[in-house]
Amino acid sequence: MLTYGKRWTESDYVFITDRGANPVSVKSVCEPIERIIKKSRIKRITPHGLRHTHATILISKGVPLPTVADRLGNTPEMILRIYGHTLKKLEVESVKIFNDALNF
Structure with a gap:
């Protein structure tokens, strides 16, 4: 957030894009995790x-x-x-x- 000249607030998102600190979609967070889980056969985690x-x-x-x-x-x-x-x-x-x- 600081890289983009923004301060963290209570309503900000944890996962942000590298294009202006905009929130990323749930899909773009969950899909890579799912791929890792399937590939490594580890227990599913959100x-x-x-x-x-x-x-x-x-x-x-x-x-x-x-x-x-x-x-x-x-x-x-x-x-x-x-x-x-x-x-x-x-x-x-x-x-x-x-x-x-x-x-x-």
Whole structure:
């Protein structure tokens, strides 16, 4: 967006063209993903599913919630609400790591 002299707003699209930052069609986003899925025989995922995967990976790698929220255009509270289960898993793992470090 900045390349085209535009600032990001809440109503902007995630996928834009290289011709003036106009939104791309749903078809132009989904068709390449479908081709990759068919060619690689991986599990089907939607662009929205990729968004969730992106967030989950960032959270699991310890990226701060405000950073994840900013990348997704959400608030940290919304990230907690949506991805709280991921954080609970990390809490359980952190206890195990701490116990292992103390040789319990």
